[in-house]
Amino acid sequence: MKKILSFTLNGQPYEVAVKPKTTLIELIRDEIGLTGPKIGCNAGACGACTVLIDGKAVDSCSVLALQVEGHSVETVEGLADGDKLHPLQEAFLDDGGYQCGFCTPGMLMAAKSLLNENPDPSIHEIRHGLSGNLCRCTGYVRIIDSIHDAAQRMKKEGGEKS
């Protein structure tokens, strides 16, 4: 029997009826239709499905949709501000932080979570922060560079504002 779930997705309130066994990634992709987060392993091991729950990276394949009741969820679709890309997205574009792009939505959200907590991470801290995200293409170096670059850009932006 379906149950009613209320939560926020990319700043927008949602009220949807879901089966208890629906996982968060199934809700986001199949029912709401945001296909940014990907299903890789469906077992909490690859990070392709990474979304933020209350600002923290979580594998959406390993959370029941009903468990985000009252929480705020953010996917890669919520990263840009209208047409203005997020500094992480800009840095990934400029620094070649992706090849096929399958892991990218998860990488971006894992990186966002990391920077939320630690705005100026060392290379080691970036590597540790990405330990739950697999990439079959890039060899990681450019992803790590992109995140380091994005952190610098965000520091600058923040500095300009204040």
Add this chain to the structure above:
Amino acid sequence: MRDFDYIAPKSVEETIKVLSEYKDEAKIIAGGQSLLNILKQDLMAPEILVDIKHLSELDYITYDEKEGMRIGATTTHHAVEVSPLVIEHYPILSEMEHTLAFPQTRNWGTIGGNLCIQDPTGDVAPPLIALRATVKIVGPNGERILPMEDFSTDYYETVLEEDEILAEVRIPPMAPRTGVAYSKFRIVEGDAPIVGAAVAFTLNEDGTCADARIATNGTAPIPLRIPDAEAVFKGKKITDELIQEAVEVAGEAMECIPDIVASDEYKKRVAKVYIKRMARKALSQIQ
């Protein structure tokens, strides 16, 4: 995954009521990091999941100089990792959490879920055993307190009855002149440990050993405390020779089981190395 019903009780009391009503048809879900993988493979088919993840009543970390630390069962790994109280009083727990699974797992998975799934390689139990932790279990007849090392009974089995939950982990204050170390062996960051070892020493004022604790993971179906090896140190001055003697005794106690990653012999050898290293490390913190 098969269909199931879902309920999110509002309190621990209501959780126990629901569990008492449904008995073995119900299964607790906390972070679901282990449980959902089990359900996806149809290894288990509960009628109803009882969600405790959102219970703020079970989500806390407190410290008191007399009583020590209390950690609620639904506290996430990440909350333990970054807690200033944990870092101040039991830094080993923060270090352990820092290398447990992935950021994603730590952000949503809970310390209670980790102990209750009772994976023999789990990271959380050995350092807690070394720190003389106890667990508070709540059921229809009230609560009971057990030493951490008595909580696990077999692979993926604990002492919990079907209408009981793990509510809290309690850690006594550390005695003066105590050192504690834990580390694990694994091939890739984020992989489950192959084996690991936690060692704690408390010294007397004259430098002899007042108390020793040794606990390992991945070396038996349950987290293994090794009293025979601990006894080697009691009342003596801890030297490298004494550590080696204890390591040999510990080797006898471990009944490692081979799996796809490593043979029993290999696990035992590596576990002995880790006990030795952790003993030296724990000692170096006091001397």
